[in-house]
Amino acid sequence: MTAHRIFYMKQTTLFLTATLLGQALVSGESVTVDSQADWEKAIASSNGVAVANGTVSPNGKTGQLKTKLKRFDRKRSALSLTIRQSPVWQNWNPIENLGPANLRDAPVLLTVGPGNYWMFGRYGNNKPKAKRGEQAKRLAKFTPQEAKLEGFDMPLQTTRFPNQYNAPGGLNPGKGGYHAWQSRDMKNWVHHGPVTEGFSRWVTSAEWVDG
Structure with a gap:
């Protein structure tokens, strides 16, 4: 039966x-x-x-x-x-993209809680690739502006990437490894800068410690 x-x-x-x-x-x-x-x-x-x-x-x-x-x-x-x-x-409802526009390599998503999402991956500059026999085009000049985003009480700057902002840590030079982005709504992302060195540029997991 x-x-x-x-x-x-x-x-x-x-x-x-x-x-x-x-x-x-x-x-x-x-x-x-x-x-x-x-x-x-x-x-x-x-x-x-x-x-x-x-x-x-x-x-x-x-x-x-x-x-x-x-x-x-x-x-x-x-x-x-x-x-x-x-x-x-x-x-579920489909959306265009869950992560930063310039996120590269194998991304790692860490959900700390409702309205607190982190994404880790390589930082791409989205520079146009050169065609065979041609020189690569330069990125258009971009001047960052001060910005505010709900849920973030730190100084922010706009970036050349849509729905992405730089926190103070995001202005630091990269180290050849992964960078960190944070979001409250999975649409607007705040770049916090590099989090790993070049020797650990391949990341497979992340966890929240002492939170």
Whole structure:
């Protein structure tokens, strides 16, 4: 016998396919719950969910679904249980870019808490690459201006990169390694400058210490 109890977070949609195979393989018998009609027959109880078009979706923040027990004359074991997630996924909203425009190499994201996000990576100058037989073009002259950004009480300057600002540490010369950026909304980034030397320019993880 088998039963499934499934809990869902807000705005999560799943497409469910459950298959029970055991000694039934010998007789060619199996139990499959796949179609809309199959799921309507298999549901023992539900709370806060809607079953439509082969998907199960919560009506609010949470939902619960429990299927009926499948009984057999003899004991048997399930060999497989498959639950497939629907390609319809409504739990996120796409944006153009999550990190600084000039972030390079393998970035590392550290979420300290809500509204406190850090990104680590190499600092790129976005200098145009030279075509074969031609000289590389120079970056256009840029004069930084004083700026203010909500959530940051330090002096800031604008940069040539969109939605990016330099904190005092961001004005320090690089050391050949990774730099650090901080954001409150994952859109506007404050550059705090270099955090590793050139010999440790490849970083794979980061953690918050003594915070």
